[in-house]
Amino acid sequence: MSHSQPDYSQPEELEAYFKRKAEQEKLAQQQAQREAEELSAYEACVLKESARVKELIAQAQAKDEHKD
DSSP states (O other): OOOSSOOOOSHHHHHHHHHHHHHHHHHHHHHHHHHHHHHHHHHHHHHHHHHHHHHHHHHHHHHHHHHO
């Protein structure tokens, strides 16, 4: 008889399974945190560049008004 799933009838096997699952969950949480940090850094960069562009536009408009 072939089993499609491991036999977790032994406490050691069950404990090893839970340890593996806990490690997988920890790695998934770390990856999610890294992605959130990367997104935050990206958003900060976008906001900074957006402010810079708005400042350049304002300067150009001010120069244009002084010409008239």
